[in-house]
Amino acid sequence: MDRPVGEKSSGAPTIVEVDLGNRSYPTDIGSGLLDQPELLQKHVHGKKVIVVTNTTIAPLYLDKVVEALTKGNPAVSVEYVILPDGEKFKDMDTLMKVFDKAIESRLDRRFTFVALGGGVIGDMCGFAAASFLHGVNFIQIPTTVMAQVDSSVGGKTGINHPLGKNLIGAFYQPQCVLIDTDTLDTLPDRELASGLAEVIKYGLIRDAEFFEWQEKNMEKLIARNPNALAYAIKRSCENKAEVVSLDEKESGLRATLNLGHTFGHAIETGFGYGQCLHGEAVAAGTVMAVDMSYRLGWIDSSIVKRVDDILPRAKLPTASPETMTVEMFKSVMALDKKVADGLLRLILLKGPLGNCVFTGQEDYNRLRPLSYCGADVFILAFSLISKASYENVSKKWIPELKHYAPGVPIILVGTKHDLREDKQFFIDHPGAVPISTAQGEELQKLIGSPAYIECSAKTQENVKAVFDAAIKVVLQPPKQKKKKSKAQNACTIL
Numbered sequence: 001m002d003r004p005v006g007e008k009s010s011g012a013p014t015i016v017e018v019d020l021g022n023r024s025y026p027t028d029i030g031s032g033l034l035d036q037p038e039l040l041q042k043h044v045h046g047k048k049v050i051v052v053t054n055t056t057i058a059p060l061y062l063d064k065v066v067e068a069l070t071k072g073n074p075a076v077s078v079e080y081v082i083l084p085d086g087e088k089f090k091d092m093d094t095l096m097k098v099f100d101k102a103i104e105s106r107l108d109r110r111f112t113f114v115a116l117g118g119g120v121i122g123d124m125c126g127f128a129a130a131s132f133l134h135g136v137n138f139i140q141i142p143t144t145v146m147a148q149v150d151s152s153v154g155g156k157t158g159i160n161h162p163l164g165k166n167l168i169g170a171f172y173q174p175q176c177v178l179i180d181t182d183t184l185d186t187l188p189d190r191e192l193a194s195g196l197a198e199v200i201k202y203g204l205i206r207d208a209e210f211f212e213w214q215e216k217n218m219e220k221l222i223a224r225n226p227n228a229l230a231y232a233i234k235r236s237c238e239n240k241a242e243v244v245s246l247d248e249k250e251s252g253l254r255a256t257l258n259l260g261h262t263f264g265h266a267i268e269t270g271f272g273y274g275q276c277l278h279g280e281a282v283a284a285g286t287v288m289a290v291d292m293s294y295r296l297g298w299i300d301s302s303i304v305k306r307v308d309d310i311l312p313r314a315k316l317p318t319a320s321p322e323t324m325t326v327e328m329f330k331s332v333m334a335l336d337k338k339v340a341d342g343l344l345r346l347i348l349l350k351g352p353l354g355n356c357v358f359t360g361q362e363d364y365n366r367l368r369p370l371s372y373c374g375a376d377v378f379i380l381a382f383s384l385i386s387k388a389s390y391e392n393v394s395k396k397w398i399p400e401l402k403h404y405a406p407g408v409p410i411i412l413v414g415t416k417h418d419l420r421e422d423k424q425f426f427i428d429h430p431g432a433v434p435i436s437t438a439q440g441e442e443l444q445k446l447i448g449s450p451a452y453i454e455c456s457a458k459t460q461e462n463v464k465a466v467f468d469a470a471i472k473v474v475l476q477p478p479k480q481k482k483k484k485s486k487a488q489n490a491c492t493i494l
């Protein structure tokens, strides 16, 4: 720790500069900064300010901010808009309230928006500033750990769409970020922990030394030790500022800040905004990304263990909520904004602690088999009418499943129509059970493990027999089979 930035005082702030040429700006960090009016006032443009905040933060800090803006500065008039509190209000309707206020106040471009609150307020107010009259001045006063270590720095602004998080937005930099660490005194414990997910992220993706520091100091962070918190905020802002300076518009490097976020966004969206805190979703998503990195052979197990150890110490989850299904992940992730040309790109760890990569096409091919892990049984369904489907099953899927999940039983599912024509296939693959697509889907639901179903016919026969077969396979894998007649072979797996 190089400097006690967190000690309660009204001393000079620690400044982390976001270096963006003529759009560079300072991030002032310290205790009692809202008691130093000049820090805010020097960044105000024009004579009018609109503070954007919410119903929770307004009673706590609005007066203080208004005072900081106006003390010794009577020429400035301050208005405010108080939005409902919560991620579920990070939407177009709520954003309109900010525009309504600005338009009612008859503002020209020379005024300043001030975002007073957590990441939701910061993102929304920033987007209002980016789009109102094609861009006006704005200042960030973040009041959560999440906002102080991440969202207020770097100029990513926006709102959610019902189909996906943060899908509408703009890159738009503030005039300054003022982090008064005293505001964290009123932050609920769960919100504090949520912000720590992003602190941990910096350590994992680019700052191993910081991660080691966190391993030594996590209990201090959770206990709100001011020095520890201030150091974590400063170091996080330094990391974020460096990344943003190198890649402001996320053409590459900046995307690495999204470790765990692709899964996390799916959890947040799948769950309904506001049910699972952003940092909690990111923490669960980080575990998934780290797990994938390990299974790909990119990191060693000690990193997995360190992540599994530190997250609970930070009071963060290590698994996604049980009600999240694979289908929920898939449908939401498909919409994730990092889907480019139909390819879902993920940030994964690779190499020693503190290194990560952005996955590409080759990695994607290697990632697919990861979904096989943990399956009790595979159900391969195919159309017996289509030779291509037959080829696909026999030449691609069976070898792949056997390679990546040796020993896991496979049930082949086909339609009856061409049994005569394809009987050789069933002789080659004892255990094949003819059923329909609908039946296969029923099975998939029942077993809850990955099943790959491609079948053209829609008959409803044999459902019970196939259910029974699959359950038996799961509970009691078949022994080595004796030589049987062709007819019996079709049911060997039973």
Ligand SMILES: NC(=O)c1ccc[n+]([C@@H]2O[C@H](COP(=O)([O-])OP(=O)(O)OC[C@H]3O[C@@H](n4cnc5c(N)ncnc54)[C@H](O)[C@@H]3O)[C@@H](O)[C@H]2O)c1
Pocket (backbone or CB within 6 Å): 054, 056, 057, 060, 085, 086, 087, 090, 117, 118, 119, 120, 121, 123, 143, 144, 145, 146, 147, 150, 151, 152, 154, 155, 156, 157, 166, 183, 184, 185, 186, 187, 188, 191, 194, 195, 278, 279
């Ligand atoms: N722009 C970015 O780069 C970026 C990065 C990370 C997260 N985000 C976004 O940030 C949002 C999450 O931010 P968040 O975790 O700050 O959530 P939040 O803004 O909803 O704040 C969390 C809760 O704490 C309350 N609160 C805030 N400050 C308080 C204080 N000092 N005392 C008491 N209560 C206080 C809020 O009213 C709210 O109820 C998400 O929408 C996420 O997408 C954006």
